Amino acid sequence: MTRGETMLGQMMNTPLTTTSIMHFAEKVYASSEIVSVTADNPTHRYTYADAFKRVRKLANALQKLGAKTGDVIGTLAWNDYRHFELYYAISCSGMVCHTVNPRLFPEQLSYIINHAEDQYLFIDVLFVPLLEKLAPSLTHVKGFIVLTSEAMMPKDSSLKNLICYETLIASEPETFTWPDIDENAASALCYTSGTTGNPKGVLYSHRSTVLHTYATAMPDVFGISVRDVVLPIVPMFHVNGWGLVYTVPMIGSKLVMPGPKMGDGETLCALINREQVTISAGVPTVWLALLNYLDESQAQIPSLTRVVTGGAACPQPIFDNFRENHGVEVHHAWGMTEMSPLGTYNTLKPHMQAWSEAEKTKVRLKQGRPAYGVDLKIVDDNNNELLWDGKSSGAVKVRGPWIIQRYFKAEQDACDADGWFETGDVAAMDPDGYMNITDRTKDVIKSGGEWISSIELENCAMTHPAVAEAAVIGVNHPKWTERPLLVVVPKSGAAFNAAELLAYFEGKVAKWWIPEACECVTELPHTATGKVSKKDLRAQFADYHWPE
Template sequence: MLGQMMNTPLTTTSIMHFAEKVYANSEIVSVTADNPNHRYTYADAFKRVRKLANALAKLGAKKGDCIATLAWNDYRHFELYYGISCSSMVCHTINPRLFPEQLQYIINHAEDQFLFIDVMFIPLLEKLAPSLTKVKGFIVLTTAEMMPKQTTLKNLHCYETLLANEADTFDWPAIDENDASALCYTSGTTGNPKGVLYSHRATILHTYATAMPDVFGISVRDVVLPIVPMFHVNGWGLVYTCPMIGAKLVMPGPKMGDGETLCKLINQEAVTVSAGVPTVWLALLNYLEQSQQQIPTLTRVVTGGAACPQPIFDNFREKHGVEVHQAWGMTEMSPLGTYNTLKPHMVNWSEPEKTKVRLKQGRPAYGVELKITDDHNNELPWDGKSSGAVKVRGPWVIQRYFKAEHDACDADGWFETGDVAVMDSEGYMNITDRTKDVIKSGGEWISSIELENCAMTHPQVLEAAVIGINHPKWTERPLLVVVAKPNQVIDKAGLLKWFDGKVASWWIPEACELVDELPHTATGKVSKKDLRVTFEGYVWPSV
């Protein structure tokens, strides 16, 4: 017997209609290249989205076409998210920080028909344009006054001019909830980047999950500053979650890494919740320390993309009264997998006890099935000791990469994430490494993440990374690579002694090297691949 409830399709169009009716007056505030303080409402935004949909139709864009964006977090990029997907096209957000050859590959592989780009990316596209075989035109996200006077790009349009004469009414097409809505490529740390094609259904279910109290827990009373780029895994879904629940959105534009701008936005707009990678929080905390400013309205921040060092937790909580919550996921998961909040019985624990929990990646959100397995694919217990490969499945987890011939998951539908973790009996996941970064010394595993977290608690260390280096006796040993805080001089021997009593003695790095800066990937993570290249052939001081 089947149930007799309505089978209303789950589409991003429904978010747009709902937000416009229920939360019409909620604001979106943006920093853009042509306006440092743009401000309008959801009603204004979706009125312009209808204009955009008409403009797309006139350009000749059709159902199923991939329409790409190279843009920062601002109101025009927000409009593109809805104008493209709700028109039954695919919104392909591209990371402009990728190498030019990766960008060329991605645009051609996706067969993007049009590119919507911020002004600053015009020189980049001018170099790539001759090799972009399918692109029919470029739309610059700016006003007529800010358009370039000269450019080699063909069929170039101004976004504001394109929208100006269009009607603000549009007959939105009926969309199957399983139709593709958005496309995002992995950063391609091995081989070419791979496309992850999201459906409307997966996106809506993911949006429901992110809004739950023990996940992002955002409400209409919140003011949200998404610092995580909108070109990175749907901006962690906040572009959908905030309109769905009516929260005010604050967009930092190209200033997402600038501590001063972030501080100003937080205080000017009374931001309560923010989300970004650890490097962003380091930039903000360093600015706050130097300027002696406070951020009284901010209550919590979400961090992900890389393991968050303990000093970030401590600094936010002790100096600013802000709680830090770790989240974990990946492009292939839309991206939400786990989120860290304390359970009721932990609230009265001592701060050191609570910190041990906070440093974990959190509990799976409902909708994500998660398990850890050994090398023979045997499922391991959640006992806080057994370490294994993390595998996931669920309605917003990838089944197959875009244009791939075979599924990305195994015969039972499990996708292997590439992470190695321990699960405890309370359901908290603690990632100990990436499969490709794990260090095996003398036949035993060493967690580079745990060593990095320990190093980051040293008062003179700004940033730290640990990689495995060949060793004549132990096969591999950990090498600690650190960046000192400004005006600090680090004693390498003293720093290695810092680990005494904090980790197993045989885990302590064999040596320490000081660098001016660590290499980062396009998404802000420390690039251990580049570090391994830098220290290839490294000779241990004591060998």
């Protein structure tokens, strides 16, 4: 070669595929356990070796059904061992595993299934009535496979070509020749929750999935060890269960899955204690349910050391309750469907260990530092990059190998001309690299020409002992354009006074930030992924009249 030419490395170019994760887990961690709750078995228990043997049987069954490379196969299922099998059998066969969120509105479900062109749907027995209503509108689906045994199959269902999962795979061989897959081939498909317009599809590749799996396993991210027992409560139909369905087998940890009981505090407590769970992951509403049960029952969870929370800003009382009453550390994570989903993760840096608990908590409440692989910046309205000084606040943009370039079937890229994807979040970055999200772009409140953070107000409200859940929205105001309205769900049996709660903000936030009024409700609207639906809340209070 001549001077100036690029010298190429001489290392193997092994494809990064989910098949490699499967082979590695089965070879090195064959005896590690998978424990799950299902509708037909409250405690199903088997090993990775057992799981991947059934995965091969399922791959043969898919082939017999006529499913081909590139076909999209849908799932509507909870976190359990059969859903785990589907993840690997579909993707490793060269097909696309499309996890469908059953909590979406029926018209959104029909749109998603038709847009994805799902060929078959694997459904939990609990979702059969839902699919019976949707079936007439589904244009591509050739059959429905119910994830249960023959004894638990629904009787007299109107669904055509209804197949029992266990019967489907029972007679299939335990061997299967896995195809060679291009690492850039599509592996999985997940749709956004569609808060504005129709949901959008995000198509992950094998390469992006494997790189994301490496990142989540890092010590200052999930930091999982083979000695851990992991309970993913975040649904497997929500951004690949935050990637844990890949990370845990790669590390070889014991995997515990709660099935349809993911929101039940008593079941979660029992699972944690029986299986000696050390790490868990879920949205804040899940942790509220668990903590409420623990408070009421006086139960303890001694094996649990840390939990990961994401999907929405986590209120400080959750951090405090876990740490002070149960010795559990809570770690904020941030990301989105378009990011596979990992963006940032919060662990304290060494120099922070000597700080007071109050100082540490200020850091813990932030969304954390970017993981390697996520290039992140904040920009002003003119797209000028802002300093990481902890004060400058701007729109968050990201890029990296597991971040979306274009939505499924879209004609244009989702990122800008320089390759950056705008997340829709508004945040500040501090000198230590921690991101503090102040709002979603569409939720930020502008009052008298100045910005107010609804998230900071909500976090403050949640520290009041009488508040179970809180949300802040901007409502039209004749003088200030918008003013913050606090909407609160009081704790059961708590003495609640709106004026007292508003006074509680004094000295904790800027005086002009304090909400103009407080309204008490029995419950807040939530999205399909468990977040408070600000869109529905704004519609609910669209004609609100401020008190005199």
